[in-house]
Amino acid sequence: MTTESSEINNLILTHEKELLNAFTNCDLVSLDALIHENALFVLPNGMTATKKMVLDNYRAGNTSMSSIEATDQKINMIGDTAVVSVNLEMAGQYNEQVIRQQFRYIRVWKMTDNIWKVIAVSGVPLNNS
Numbered sequence: 001m002t003t004e005s006s007e008i009n010n011l012i013l014t015h016e017k018e019l020l021n022a023f024t025n026c027d028l029v030s031l032d033a034l035i036h037e038n039a040l041f042v043l044p045n046g047m048t049a050t051k052k053m054v055l056d057n058y059r060a061g062n063t064s065m066s067s068i069e070a071t072d073q074k075i076n077m078i079g080d081t082a083v084v085s086v087n088l089e090m091a092g093q094y095n096e097q098v099i100r101q102q103f104r105y106i107r108v109w110k111m112t113d114n115i116w117k118v119i120a121v122s123g124v125p126l127n128n129s
Contacts, residue, residue: 009075012082012109015116019107020068020088026058035118036110042122044103057095065092065099080111087126102126 015034022030032055041049049057057063069089076083084107091100108120 005077008077008082012075012084012116013073015109016070016073016084016086016107019118020070023058024065024068026064028055028058031055031058036112039117039119039121041120044123044125062096063092063094065090067091082109082116083107084109088123 018030019034021027022034035051035054037051039051041051041054043049054063067090071087071089073084073086084105086105086107088103088105089101090103093099103123103125105121105123107118109116110119112119
């Protein structure tokens with residue numbers, strides 16, 4: 001790994017932490033800054049959501065996370081795109097359903113206008129047995 005790619009990996013890891021903190025703290029300003037306007041989310045329940053839908057759900061109080069812990073992060077760089085695979089232990093509430101479960105997420109970051117932004121997210125629940 002070159003010094004430049006190591007620096008980019010560290011920057012992506014920093015953005016990942018910022019993103020998870022923003023979700024945990026319901027920091028809509030940071031979420032808005034970190035997520036691309038045209039980002040798509042495939043939620044663990046199989047539904048597809050836009051950035052607006054995700055932020056509106058937080059804004060309305062339908063989603064709240066009390067904790068999100070990341071483990072087993074892997075980053076693959078492809079040009080100006082970073083693909084992150086990560087296990088997330090999440091606790092919180094989504095549409096009146098209590099969540100305390102592990103998920104595997106893939107998140108895609110892309111350099112746009114000299115800023116790294118999330119352009120795609122997909123998560124699946126992991127079997128906790």
